[in-house]
Amino acid sequence: MTCEDERNNPLCSNPKCGERNRWCVTSGQLVKLLQILVKMGTHMLLKFDQVQKSYPGGRPVLRDVSLSLDRGQTLALTGESGSGKSTLLNLAAALDTADGGEITLDWTNLSNLDDSGRAALRRTSLSLVFQQFNLIPSLTTGQNLSFHARLAGCHDPDWCAHLADRLGLTDLLDRYPENLSGGQQQRVAIGRAMAAKPKLLLADEPTGNLDETASATVLDLMLSLVADTGAALLLVTHSQEIAARLDRRAHLTGGHIE
Numbered sequence: 001m002t003c004e005d006e007r008n009n010p011l012c013s014n015p016k017c018g019e020r021n022r023w024c025v026t027s028g029q030l031v032k033l034l035q036i037l038v039k040m041g042t043h044m045l046l047k048f049d050q051v052q053k054s055y056p057g058g059r060p061v062l063r064d065v066s067l068s069l070d071r072g073q074t075l076a077l078t079g080e081s082g083s084g085k086s087t088l089l090n091l092a093a094a095l096d097t098a099d100g101g102e103i104t105l106d107w108t109n110l111s112n113l114d115d116s117g118r119a120a121l122r123r124t125s126l127s128l129v130f131q132q133f134n135l136i137p138s139l140t141t142g143q144n145l146s147f148h149a150r151l152a153g154c155h156d157p158d159w160c161a162h163l164a165d166r167l168g169l170t171d172l173l174d175r176y177p178e179n180l181s182g183g184q185q186q187r188v189a190i191g192r193a194m195a196a197k198p199k200l201l202l203a204d205e206p207t208g209n210l211d212e213t214a215s216a217t218v219l220d221l222m223l224s225l226v227a228d229t230g231a232a233l234l235l236v237t238h239s240q241e242i243a244a245r246l247d248r249r250a251h252l253t254g255g256h257i258e
C-alpha cells in the first residue's frame with residue numbers, strides 16, 4: 001500500500017498523518033527501495049568477505065580473502081600452483097565450507113546452508129567446468145550435455161541443440177566420451193555447464209590441457225556464451241594471455257587476493 005498524501009505512514013513527520021499502519025510507505029520511499037533492490041539485483045553476485053580456509057593438519061590456505069564478482073562480469077583468478085585457487089573455487093561452488101569469514105552467492109550466505117541447501121544452490125545458481133572434464137563415461141555427448149539441466153529441472157532441448165551447434169558438437173551427440181578428443185570433451189563440459197543457464201560459471205583451468213589454438217577457441221566460446229546468457233564467469237588460469245581477455249584479474253598469493 002502506498003500513502004500518497006503521507007497519511008498512515010509511520011515514518012512520516014507530516015502532522016496530517018494520523019493513522020499508523022506499519023506496512024504503509026510513501027511512493028517516494030517505495031521508489032527508493034525499488035532502486036536499491038534493482039541496484040543490488042543487477043550488480044553483485046558473489047562476495048568473499050575475509051574468508052579463511054585450512055585443511056586438517058595443514059597450514060592455512062586462504063587467510064583473509066575478500067573478493068567480489070558482479071553479475072555478468074568475467075574475472076580471471078591467477079596464482080602459483082598450491083596458492084589455493086581450486087580451494088577458492090570449491091568454496092564459491094558450495095562444494096566445501098569456509099572456516100571463517102562470509103561467502104555470499106546470489107544473496108544467500110553460504111554458511112547458513114546445510115548440505116541439501118548447498119546442493120540446491122549448486123543446481124539453481126551455478127555450474128562448474130572442471131579441468132579434467134568429469135564427463136559421465138556411460139552417457140553420450142547429448143546426454144552429458146543435458147545432464148545438469150535435467151537435474152536442475154530446467155532442460156530446454158532447443159537451447160541444448162543451440163549449444164551443441166555453437167560448440168561444434170552436433171555430429172557427435174551419439175558418441176561416448178572415450179571416443180572424443182580432449183578438445184571435444186572440453187567443449188561438452190562447457191556445454192553441460194551452460195545448459196542450465198547458470199548465473200555463475202566457475203571454470204578451473206578449463207583450457208589447461210589444450211594447445212594454444214584450441215585454448216583460444218574454447219575461451220572465445222565460453223566468453224560468448226556467458227555474454228549471451230548474462231552469466232558471470234570466475235575462471236582460474238595460469239595464462240596471462242587468457243587472464244588479459246577477461247574483465248578483471250585477481251591474483252592469489254600468501255592466502256590473500258592482490
Ligand SMILES: Nc1ncnc2c1ncn2[C@@H]1O[C@H](COP(=O)(O)OP(=O)(O)OP(=O)(O)O)[C@@H](O)[C@H]1O
Nearest residue numbers: 055056058061079080081082083084085086087088
Ligand atoms: N583436500 C585437501 N586436503 C588437504 N590439503 C589440500 C586439499 N586440497 C588442497 N590441499 C592443499 O591446499 C593447498 C592449495 O591447494 P589448491 O588445490 O587449492 O591449489 P591451486 O592453487 O589450485 O593449485 P594448482 O594451480 O596446482 O591447481 C595446497 O597446499 C594443497 O596441497
Ligand SMILES: [Mg+2]
Nearest residue numbers: 085086087204
Ligand atoms: Mg587447482
